[in-house]
Amino acid sequence: MTLSFAVLLMLFARSEPSALGQVTDESPHPATESSAALATKQASRDALARRTVDLPRAEPGRWAELVEAIGSGAGTRGLAPEFLGRLAGVEESYRARDYPGALARAYALLETAPDLPPALLLLGTTHYRLRRYEDAVEAFDRFLATAPREVWRTQARGHCLFGLGRFDEAVEHYRAVLELLPDSVHARRGLGLALYERGEIDAATVELERALAADADAPEVLEALARCWLDVGQSQAALTLLERARALAPHSARNWFLTRAALEDLGREAEAEAVAAVWERVDELTQAVRAVENELLFESDNLELLESLAVLRAALGDVPGGEQALVRALGLLPAGTQSNALLGRVLSATEESLTRMPDSERLAAWRGRLGAALGRGAGGE
Amino acid sequence: MSLSSTFLMAACCANPAALGSAGAVLQAGSDEGDSMPRFVTRELVLAQEEGGAAQRVLTTCGSLAKEFILSVNGGGLGLGDLSGDGVLDLVVVDGSTIERVRAGEPGLPPRALIGDGAGGFRRPPAGFDMAGGRFGMGCALGDVDADGDLDLVVTEWGPDRLFLNDDGAGLTEHTAESGLTGDGWSTSAAFLDADLDGALDLAIGGYLDFDLDSIPASTEGECRWRGLDVMCGPEGLAPQPDRFFRGVGDGTFVDASEAAGLTAVEPGFTLGVVALDYDADGDVDLYLACDSTPNRLFENRGDGTFEERGARRAVARDRNGREQAGMGIATGDLNGDGLPELAVTNFSGETHALYQSRRTRSGEVAFTERSNVWRLTGPSLSRLSWGTTLIDVEHDGDLDLIVMNGHVYPQADRPGTDTSYAQEDDLFLNEGERFARSRVSEWPVGVSRALTRGDLDGDGDLDLVSLQVEGAVLIHESVGAKGTWLSVAPERGLGARVELRFGAGDSRTAQVVGSAGYQAAQPETVHFGLGTLEQVPQVIVRWPGGDEVVVREVPAGAVLEVARPSAEPRGEGEESR
Numbered sequence: 001m002t003l004s005f006a007v008l009l010m011l012f013a014r015s016e017p018s019a020l021g022q023v024t025d026e027s028p029h030p031a032t033e034s035s036a037a038l039a040t041k042q043a044s045r046d047a048l049a050r051r052t053v054d055l056p057r058a059e060p061g062r063w064a065e066l067v068e069a070i071g072s073g074a075g076t077r078g079l080a081p082e083f084l085g086r087l088a089g090v091e092e093s094y095r096a097r098d099y100p101g102a103l104a105r106a107y108a109l110l111e112t113a114p115d116l117p118p119a120l121l122l123l124g125t126t127h128y129r130l131r132r133y134e135d136a137v138e139a140f141d142r143f144l145a146t147a148p149r150e151v152w153r154t155q156a157r158g159h160c161l162f163g164l165g166r167f168d169e170a171v172e173h174y175r176a177v178l179e180l181l182p183d184s185v186h187a188r189r190g191l192g193l194a195l196y197e198r199g200e201i202d203a204a205t206v207e208l209e210r211a212l213a214a215d216a217d218a219p220e221v222l223e224a225l226a227r228c229w230l231d232v233g234q235s236q237a238a239l240t241l242l243e244r245a246r247a248l249a250p251h252s253a254r255n256w257f258l259t260r261a262a263l264e265d266l267g268r269e270a271e272a273e274a275v276a277a278v279w280e281r282v283d284e285l286t287q288a289v290r291a292v293e294n295e296l297l298f299e300s301d302n303l304e305l306l307e308s309l310a311v312l313r314a315a316l317g318d319v320p321g322g323e324q325a326l327v328r329a330l331g332l333l334p335a336g337t338q339s340n341a342l343l344g345r346v347l348s349a350t351e352e353s354l355t356r357m358p359d360s361e362r363l364a365a366w367r368g369r370l371g372a373a374l375g376r377g378a379g380g381e
Numbered sequence: 382m383s384l385s386s387t388f389l390m391a392a393c394c395a396n397p398a399a400l401g402s403a404g405a406v407l408q409a410g411s412d413e414g415d416s417m418p419r420f421v422t423r424e425l426v427l428a429q430e431e432g433g434a435a436q437r438v439l440t441t442c443g444s445l446a447k448e449f450i451l452s453v454n455g456g457g458l459g460l461g462d463l464s465g466d467g468v469l470d471l472v473v474v475d476g477s478t479i480e481r482v483r484a485g486e487p488g489l490p491p492r493a494l495i496g497d498g499a500g501g502f503r504r505p506p507a508g509f510d511m512a513g514g515r516f517g518m519g520c521a522l523g524d525v526d527a528d529g530d531l532d533l534v535v536t537e538w539g540p541d542r543l544f545l546n547d548d549g550a551g552l553t554e555h556t557a558e559s560g561l562t563g564d565g566w567s568t569s570a571a572f573l574d575a576d577l578d579g580a581l582d583l584a585i586g587g588y589l590d591f592d593l594d595s596i597p598a599s600t601e602g603e604c605r606w607r608g609l610d611v612m613c614g615p616e617g618l619a620p621q622p623d624r625f626f627r628g629v630g631d632g633t634f635v636d637a638s639e640a641a642g643l644t645a646v647e648p649g650f651t652l653g654v655v656a657l658d659y660d661a662d663g664d665v666d667l668y669l670a671c672d673s674t675p676n677r678l679f680e681n682r683g684d685g686t687f688e689e690r691g692a693r694r695a696v697a698r699d700r701n702g703r704e705q706a707g708m709g710i711a712t713g714d715l716n717g718d719g720l721p722e723l724a725v726t727n728f729s730g731e732t733h734a735l736y737q738s739r740r741t742r743s744g745e746v747a748f749t750e751r752s753n754v755w756r757l758t759g760p761s762l763s764r765l766s767w768g769t770t771l772i773d774v775e776h777d778g779d780l781d782l783i784v785m786n787g788h789v790y791p792q793a794d795r796p797g798t799d800t801s802y803a804q805e806d807d808l809f810l811n812e813g814e815r816f817a818r819s820r821v822s823e824w825p826v827g828v829s830r831a832l833t834r835g836d837l838d839g840d841g842d843l844d845l846v847s848l849q850v851e852g853a854v855l856i857h858e859s860v861g862a863k864g865t866w867l868s869v870a871p872e873r874g875l876g877a878r879v880e881l882r883f884g885a886g887d888s889r890t891a892q893v894v895g896s897a898g899y900q901a902a903q904p905e906t907v908h909f910g911l912g913t914l915e916q917v918p919q920v921i922v923r924w925p926g927g928d929e930v931v932v933r934e935v936p937a938g939a940v941l942e943v944a945r946p947s948a949e950p951r952g953e954g955e956e957s958r
Contacts, residue, residue, distance in 0.1 A: 048608055051796040100608070131607075132797040164799060165732075165762035199754035199815070227700065231749070257702025261695065276692075283702065291616075298608040 044100030047107050048298075052123065052138040055107070058115035058146075067117060067147045076118060083113050090122045094129075097300040097328075102126040117147045125156055130297055133160035152180040158190045162197070170194040185215045193224055201231050219249035226258055235265035251318040253279065253286040281356060285316040303332045307342055314349035317356075319366045322346065343374050419774050419808055419861030420845065422824035425471075425854040427494065428503050436504075438854045441489055442476040445851055446791065448598035449479065450614035451538060451591055453789040454568065454652070455767075455830030455850035457491075457519030459902035460837075461531045463509070465549030468498040469835045469904060470505075471846060473854055474517040474535055482593055487513035491520070491535050493552060500838035500858055508551020515539025519831065519900025523572030523581045523875065526632035536567035536585060536900070545632050560634040565621045566591055571896035572875055573656035573665040575641070576685025577926040580630030581875070584643075584667050586651030587621030589614060599792075609792045615672050620648040623669060623677075627685070642679065642687040649674030653710040655896045657721055658876055658925065659738070660746040665876035665925050668696065670707030670725045670898070696723055696736045700750045705731045709832070709899035712892065713771030713780045715755075716814070719880070719890045720746055726766030726784055726899075729793070729800040732758040733766060733784065757782075760807065760818040763800045765789060768832025768899045772843045774808065776864030776910030778889075782809040782816060785847050787828030803828050806847070821845070822857055829855075833901040836908075841866045841938060843908055865911040865937035870904075871922045871930075872945040879907045882919035911937050 066079060076084060086109045093102035106123040110116060124139030140157035143150070155177050161170035174191035181187060192207035208225040211218065222245035229238035239262040246255050256279035263272035292309045299305060306329035313322035326346055330339055347370040354363050429435040443452020457474030464470055470493060477488030493509040494502035516538040525532045530546040543559040544552035566588040572581045596613055597603040604613035625641040626634035638644050653670030659678070660666070667679040667687060675697035679687035691697035699705050706728035712721045720738040727733060735755050736748035752758045761784075768785040775781065786804035793802045803826040809816035827849045837844040838858065845857035871877040874893040882888045891907035911917070920932040922943045930943050 049796055127797075130797065132799065134799050135797060163762070165759035167759050197753045197758050199751075199756055201754075253703075254701045257698075264693075279702070287704075295605065298605070 043104040044098075047104035048100055050103075050107055052127070052135040052142075055110050055142075056114040057142075058113075063115065063117055063146050067150075070117065070147065071149055083109065083116060083119075087116075087118055087122070090119065090126075094122060094126055097129075097296070099126050099130050099297060099300070103130070115142055115146055117143055117150070120146070121153060124154070124160075128156040128160055131163065133163040136160040137164070151176050152184075155181075155184065155187050155190070158187065158194070162190060162194055165197075167194045167197045171198070183214050185211050185218055185221065188214065189218070189221050189224065192221075196224070196228065201228050204228055217248055219245040219252060219255070222248075223252065223255055223258065226262070230258060230262060230265070233265075235262040238262045239266070249318075251282060251286075251313075251316045251321075253283040256282050278356070282316060285312055288312050289316065289318075289321075301332060303329060306332060307345070310342070311345050311349045314346045314366075315353050317350075317353040317363050319362050322350070322366070340374060343370055346370060347374060417861060418822060419810075419819075419859065420822040420857040421860050422822040422855050422857045425494075425502060425846075425856050428497075428501060430504065438473060438492070438494070438502075439852065440473065440475050440848055440850070440854065441478055442850050444479050446599070447612055447789065448600060449591075449593065449596060450589070450612050450618075450789075451482075451516065451566075451593070452479065453612070453850065454518060454588075454900065455848055456517055457536070457900040457902075458831045458833045458846055458848055458854070458897070459520040459522045459533065460833045460835040460846060460904055461522040461902065462904075463493055463522075463531055463533075463546060463549065463552070464495055464505075465530055468496040468839075469837055470494060470496045471502055471854075472520050472522070472533060472902070473848070474520050474900070475513075476518070477513070477516040479593070482516065488516045488537070488539075489513050491517055491533075493533075496837065498839055500844065500856060506551065508547060508553075511535075511544060511552060511554065514542050518567060519569050520902055521570035521572050521583065521896060522902040523583075523895060524873070525572070525581050525583075525628060525630075525634075527580065527630050532632070534561075534570055534572075534583060534585075536570050538566040538591060540564050541567050541570075541585060543632070555632060558633060560629075560636065561626060562636045563587075563624060567624075568652050569654035569896060569898070569900050571654045571656040571667070573667070573895075574628075574875065574925060575625075575656075575665055575681055575687075576627070577664065578630070578685075580628035582628045582637075582685070583626040583634060584654055584656060585624045585626070586654045586669055587623050587648060588652065588672070589621055589650055590619040606790060606792070607798050609790070609795055609798075611790045611792050615650040620650045620674060622648040623651050623654075625687075641685065642689070646677065646689045649677060651677075652708050653725070653899045655710045655712055655894055655898055656876065657712050657892050657894050658878060659721060659723070661720060661878065663923075663925055663927060668710060668712075668723060670710050671704075672706045672708065673704060675704055676707050676725060694746070695748045695750065696734075699732070699734060700753075705734060707734075708765075708767045709769040709785070711769040711771040711782060711898055712894055714890045715771070715780055715811070717889060719888070721892060722771075723748070724769055724771060724782060726764075726769050727761070729763060729765040729788060729798075731762070733761040733764075733769075754814065756815050756817075757809065760809070764804055764807065765793075765800065766807075767830045768847060768897065768901060770832060770834050770845075770897065770903075772834055772908060773866075773910030774810070774843075774859065774861050776842065776862040776866050776912065778864070778910055778912045779811040779813070781811050783807070783821060783832065783834075783845065784809070785829035785832045787830065787850065801826075824855065824857075827852060827855075831897070831899055831901040833897040833903045835904045835906075836868070841868075862910065865914055866909060867911055867917055867920075867935060867937055868906050868908045868940040869920060869922065870906040870940060870942045871924065872943060874905050874922075874924065874943075874945070876925040878923045880919075880921040880923070881909055881917050882921060883914075883917065906940070 090105040109119045120139050120143035124136045127136035137160045140154045158170050158173040171194045174187045177187040188211035192204045196204035205228045211221045222241045226238040226241040242259045260272050260275045289312045296305050310325035350367045425438045427436040440456045459472035460469050474491045475489035490511045490513040493505045495505045514537045518536045521534045522531045532546050533544040535542045541561050542556045545555045568586045568588050570585045575582045599612040602610045623643045624638040625643045627637040649671035651669045652672050656665050664681040666681045669677040678691040680690045707725045709726040711724040715722045723736040725734040732752050735752040737751045741747050764786045765788045766784045766786050770783050771780040784807045788802045791802050793800050805826050806821040808819050808821045830850050831848045834843045834845050842859040842862035844859050847855045869879045875895050877893045880890045897903040915937050917935045920935050922930045928946050
């Protein structure tokens with residue numbers, strides 16, 4: 001078994017390989033607790049009703065050896081097998097996007113192993129996913145109190161501080177992360193956004209440009225930078241960035257909104273009107289997606305919601321998002337169930353999107369794959 | 382027309398109350414203001430009368446558990462001189478209970494309370510007693526029959542109501558004859574003279590279709606927020622159209638919603654309404670804050686009909702194009718360019734919006750959302766905010782922002798919400814294109830809703846009145862003003878723009894706005910803090926339609942009442958107050 005913290009890296013898909021190496025363990029012990037037992041809805045509900053601040057604290061130095069091992073690249077070797085198995089259980093729930101289940105497992109583990117650093121990290125990250133930022137920050141703070149040199153693992157703490165409107169602290173945290181991971185696009189973008197929310201547009205622009213230098217194909221960074229340019233009246237520069245971003249993520253409602261604003265500023269009214277029409281449709285679908293995703297945070301195994309998400313994302317022209325939701329939905333279909341109906345709905349939504357969205361190449365390719373899957377009659381299973 | 386008109390000076394000594402008596406009340410953090418208290422808060426209690434006990438003024442809104450969206454908006458407030466004695470009186474609009482609604486019983490009556498001029502209120506004479514409607518929400522004050530006194534419109538979940546003022550002796554309901562139509566859910570209302578005919582028109586915000594028998598209660602698990610079962614709405618429910626009533630001038634109205642253009646756009650969930658001349662073109666426009674739907678800006682075409690231009694002017698959504706849950710609206714010229722900014726309060730997890738206006742090269746007025754530059758975003762994310770106002774609390778010459786807060790879900794106190802049901806009310810002190818947050822006062826946190834402002838005790842600074850849902854009415858006495866001040870009260874002044882001119886290129890502007898933005902009405906005056914100035918060289922008042930009066934060398938520390946040149950002659954025996 002490997003406790004790799006890959007789950008954390010997964011959160012930051014564009015993150016750089018760790019400069020400190022991954023925390024690994026080769027313990028052969030499997031998860032010792034039944035998934036079914038801990039993943040019950042009641043346990044999840046109970047976990048959602050808990051606060052991280054109420055967890056017991058460890059005596060100082062309790063995990064010093066483990067932290068040393070993690071810092072030296074030796075990973076979680078030496079950690080009791082019981083704890084390793086339970087950590088794997090938390091990660092399993094997290095990977096399955098069963099965030100309430102992950103909370104339940106993490107809380108249970110931290111009751112018996114107070115302040116266990118990897119568990120705190122998973123707890124914080126799970127809270128972050130659930131947008132429970134205060135609890136997330138508490139978990140990350142406990143982690144950092146035990147393992148202060150591992151600040152690079154807590155980029156999400158910056159995102160949480162940002163979500164809480166604590167921009168000064170977010171700036172400070174991102175800067176601490178960037179000292180260890182200077183090429184981190186996510187931390188750099190977070191720093192830029194936090195500076196922007198503090199009203200420091202020029203400083204935000206500098207950081208976002210540095211993020212873009214590290215990854216020229218980050219649509220979120222391109223959009224954020226475009227917004228900065230719009231704020232200072234550089235509408236043409238903003239428009240150029242937005243066009244680049246749209247080539248990468250044509251389903252971004254914010255992009256279409258900002259593009260319209262830039263065109264209006266430039267006096268290109270007819271183009272602005274055409275963009276507004278696209279934006280209205282994208283925005284409506286995006287709101288629907290957001291609503292479904294919010295529900296899925298707490299009901300990851302709700303097939304109906306996942307099906308809706310797949311169809312909505314297809315209609316939005318979001319190929320990666322649609323594929324991801326479709327795979328999840330197909331994975332939940334009861335054994336023996338034909339998936340053609342679902343595939344047909346997604347295909348139909350994709351075809352409708354093709355008629356409206358400008359980025360037809362990627363959508364057309366996906367339509368081809370969906371059609372082929374349907375043509376096989378087995379839904380690609 | 383430019384006149385150096387006859388005016389009345391209601392001289393009043395600036396009398397800053399004792400400062401520093403209430404101690405420090407601030408939070409830690411770099412965006413916090415200093416520790417000096419600006420308001421001292423007390424609960425509104427009616428003075429003991431002969432043979433009677435002192436009486437708290439409490440409001441009711443559905444139920445404590447808030448199982449239905451009907452129970453969350455709270456009631457309304459109105460400040461104005463109803464009795465004609467020159468002192469501000471107070472209207473408190475009350476709601477009802479779910480039990481009364483189910484039983485088909487009338488709601489709790491609105492109350493008019495008579496000001497004593499020292500910051501207190503007393504029970505009114507019997508003539509001011511009002512019956513309950515179905516479920517009261519907000520109110521608007523204005524002279525709808527042009528007889529020189531303030532009349533009252535109460536918005537309701539149910540038919541809206543009109544009470545005409547009997548020359549200061551009482552309020553008599555005239556709903557049946559008023560021409561007010563509709564039986565839906567109205568929230569905020571604003572009087573304005575949209576077509577410049579001298580008669581007040583009325584705009585009313587429509588919220589949503591609410592049917593107690595068909596909407597699930599929070600306990601039924603149909604609607605969720607952050608994984609918690611909560612009351613349903615507004616999402617998933619049908620929004621109601623806003624309405625516009627053309628005033629005849631005799632206390633009656635004609636429903637002109639369609640002709641005026643308000644129904645030409647998809648309805649939203651309107652909560653806040655203000656009438657103001659946002660583009661300084663001499664006619665009065667409408668701005669509506671909408672819950673979970675885009676805010677609307679109805680631009681007056683000059684003839685009393687409107688065109689919706691919220692998206693075009695960039696005041697409909699946030700900086701990223703997302704709809705917010707608009708509640709309250711504050712207006713004021715923050716940057717001294719003569720055009721008003723618009724501040725809109727929103728839901729938790731959203732930021733307040735501060736739409737800063739500018740004149741484009743083509744001469745149009747455009748807005749940019751700049752809550753980040755003003756450092757409002759961080760402090761507002763955990764807040765769910767309602768009534769708001771921009772006033773110069775310190776009399777230092779710039780506008781400060783006050784925001785009333787409190788969540789709609791009692792479940793907000795559960796773990797993991799990153800917010801709370803009861804919340805501090807916020808005072809954002811202007812530090813020069815940047816706000817620093819502090820608390821309004823040391824009063825314990827509550828669940829606030831409507832807010833209005835006016836000088837309750839005649840000391841020259843603006844006090845606040847706020848309303849707690851299922852709770853007390855609070856008086857916040859201003860104690861933080863250090864500089865001098867000037868108030869200007871243009872006659873029949875709704876929509877009038879008042880400019881203080883200090884020298885070449887140095888001026889400040891404010892507009893007379895009667896709606897306090899969220900289910901509340903405020904006095905028809907504008908108020909300026911003057912810092913150390915003892916005199917204003919020039920005061921220019923411009924009414925909608927073009928009337929203009931210039932008053933020179935106006936001393937500070939006074940209420941300047943300015944007669945309107947083209948005001949209709951009053952009836953025999955009536956005088957301009």
